Amino acid sequence: xxxxxxxxxxxxxxxxxxxxxxxxxxxxxxxxxxxxxxxxxxxxxxxxxxxxxxxxxxxxxxxxxxxxxxxxxxxxxxxxxxxxxxxxxxxxxxx
Numbered sequence: 418x419x420x421x422x423x424x425x426x427x428x429x430x431x432x433x434x435x436x437x438x439x440x441x442x443x444x445x446x447x448x449x450x451x452x453x454x455x456x457x458x459x460x461x462x463x464x465x466x467x468x469x470x471x472x473x474x475x476x477x478x479x480x481x482x483x484x485x486x487x488x489x490x491x492x493x494x495x496x497x498x499x500x501x502x503x504x505x506x507x508x509x510x511x512x
Contacts, residue, residue: 419508427466437467
């Protein structure tokens with residue numbers, strides 16, 4: 418699993434075209450490819466997010482971003498994970 422400190426932006430994209438986004442800076446993350454088109458980000462702590470979040474964007478320190486619609490997730494006070502659709506390269510190849 419690729420590990421880094423990243424900015425995790427969680428957004429809610431409404432059908433009317435409105436977008437509400439919340440940036441979470443300096444989050445310790447682990448990023449993995451579940452399949453070619455499904456990625457999973459593990460995070461420590463809690464993420465700030467708008468109500469009914471729909472998308473996530475993980476911006477790594479090297480400037481590369483992984484972005485897509487959220488398909489599943491789980492959060493607890495000490496951390497959690499989000500699975501999202503994304504066809505970017507396997508994060509393991511970034512090491």
